[in-house]
Amino acid sequence: MAHITLPREILPADGRFGCGPSKIRAEQLASLAGPGSVLMGTSHRQAPIKSLVGQVRAGLSDLLRLPEGYEIIAGNGGSTAFWDAAAFGLVDTRAQALVFGEFGGKFAAAAKTPWLEAPDVRKADAGSRVAAEPVEGVDVYAWPHNETSTGVSAPVERVAGDEGALTVIDATSAAGGINFSVSQCDVYYFAPQKNLGSDGGLWFAAVSPAAIERIERIAASGRYIPEFLSLKNALDNSRLNQTLNTPAVATLHLLDKQLEWINDNGGLGWASARTRESSSALYEWADSTAYATPFVADPAHRSPVVATIDFDDTVEAAAVAASLRSNGIVDTEPYRKLGRNQLRVATFVSIEPDDVRQLIRCIEYTVDALKG
Numbered sequence: 001m002a003h004i005t006l007p008r009e010i011l012p013a014d015g016r017f018g019c020g021p022s023k024i025r026a027e028q029l030a031s032l033a034g035p036g037s038v039l040m041g042t043s044h045r046q047a048p049i050k051s052l053v054g055q056v057r058a059g060l061s062d063l064l065r066l067p068e069g070y071e072i073i074a075g076n077g078g079s080t081a082f083w084d085a086a087a088f089g090l091v092d093t094r095a096q097a098l099v100f101g102e103f104g105g106k107f108a109a110a111a112k113t114p115w116l117e118a119p120d121v122r123k124a125d126a127g128s129r130v131a132a133e134p135v136e137g138v139d140v141y142a143w144p145h146n147e148t149s150t151g152v153s154a155p156v157e158r159v160a161g162d163e164g165a166l167t168v169i170d171a172t173s174a175a176g177g178i179n180f181s182v183s184q185c186d187v188y189y190f191a192p193q194k195n196l197g198s199d200g201g202l203w204f205a206a207v208s209p210a211a212i213e214r215i216e217r218i219a220a221s222g223r224y225i226p227e228f229l230s231l232k233n234a235l236d237n238s239r240l241n242q243t244l245n246t247p248a249v250a251t252l253h254l255l256d257k258q259l260e261w262i263n264d265n266g267g268l269g270w271a272s273a274r275t276r277e278s279s280s281a282l283y284e285w286a287d288s289t290a291y292a293t294p295f296v297a298d299p300a301h302r303s304p305v306v307a308t309i310d311f312d313d314t315v316e317a318a319a320v321a322a323s324l325r326s327n328g329i330v331d332t333e334p335y336r337k338l339g340r341n342q343l344r345v346a347t348f349v350s351i352e353p354d355d356v357r358q359l360i361r362c363i364e365y366t367v368d369a370l371k372g
């Protein structure tokens with residue numbers, strides 16, 4: 001295949017469209033080398049890093065408009081570590097897990113343990129979604145706010161189940177890019193390498209008073225919980241603005257800058273309008289283009305932060321993604337296990353809507369050139 005060189009005037013200013021790790025704005029990276037550099041390589045047990053952790057917790061509280069009694073807790077290991085921490089320290093006897101893609105599936109797998117009853121797993125085909133249903137004996141209802149593998153988002157709405165049942169939301173690719181009300185759930189957890197424009201390695205969670213009560217009760221119950229995965233441990237350390245073991249300081253600094261940027265611009269309402277503008281450009285383009293279709297059939301299920309676009313068999317999506325990559329436009333490949341003739345484009349808050357419109361021109365140019 002001959003190399004396709006995209007004309008300069010249609011190139012986006014920034015070619016990062018991946019779903020994680022995702023675009024980190026130049027201003028954040030510059031501040032890491034500038035004012036942030038005095039923090040790098042210093043002790044996480046001293047005041048400067050503790051105050052950075054405190055600032056991140058305060059920034060997240062502002063962003064999520066935390067109601068009275070909710071707290072921000074943090075730990076190491078990213079969202080994947082949180083799944084196991086939740087199985088040890090949040091699920092009392094049984095979870096209901098909604099699975100409409102890879103990430104929901106991973107929580108369901110983590111909730112299958114020797115000390116819990118088998119989870120009640122509700123599945124929907126990739127590209128659609130399923131809703132939670134109250135079931136007696138279920139004490140945690142869990143699903144992703146945004147299923148990154150398929151580009152489906154689901155509302156955050158408390159389940160009217162048994163008294164005391166918790167609603168637990170994986171917000172890894174949603175946090176900071178989709179408006180919602182945190183009072184509609186008990187745990188809203190995420191890692192910061194997506195909309196929150198930072199690097200991987202840490203997890204954060206907004207926890208309600210009911211979730212805190214659950215964490216403390218299970219921790220005192222005598223159940224075996226490894227120290228690294230103990231939410232009680234994370235709660236106690238977070239209140240002191242620290243983590244059990246050494247956190248990634250650069251991740252904290254980049255996150256702090258992103259929170260400042262989003263909050264100063266108008267918070268979640270502003271971020272939501274911006275991601276909606278970018279994703280709508282892609283969905284409208286796909287709807288009006290003969291060879292392209294939004295993968296998610298129901299417009300109400302389409303993610304505002306991860307757009308998945310199917311191609312018909314006149315276009316080989318993998319060739320389009322490879323050609324874009326050779327022009328510096330990276331990570332438009334679909335989720336590897338989904339196995340579709342598709343492009344997946346992150347429209348996270350850091351990504352300029354104008355860059356998304358340029359990307360569309362680049363896709364059209366590439367498809368035309370490939371068709372010859």
Ligand SMILES: *Cc1c(COP(=O)(O)O)cnc(C)c1O
Nearest residue numbers: 078079080103144148172173191
């Ligand atoms: C990326 C992602 C994860 C995994 O995050 P890690 O920090 O790599 O563990 C989990 N859930 C969702 C919805 C994601 O998008």
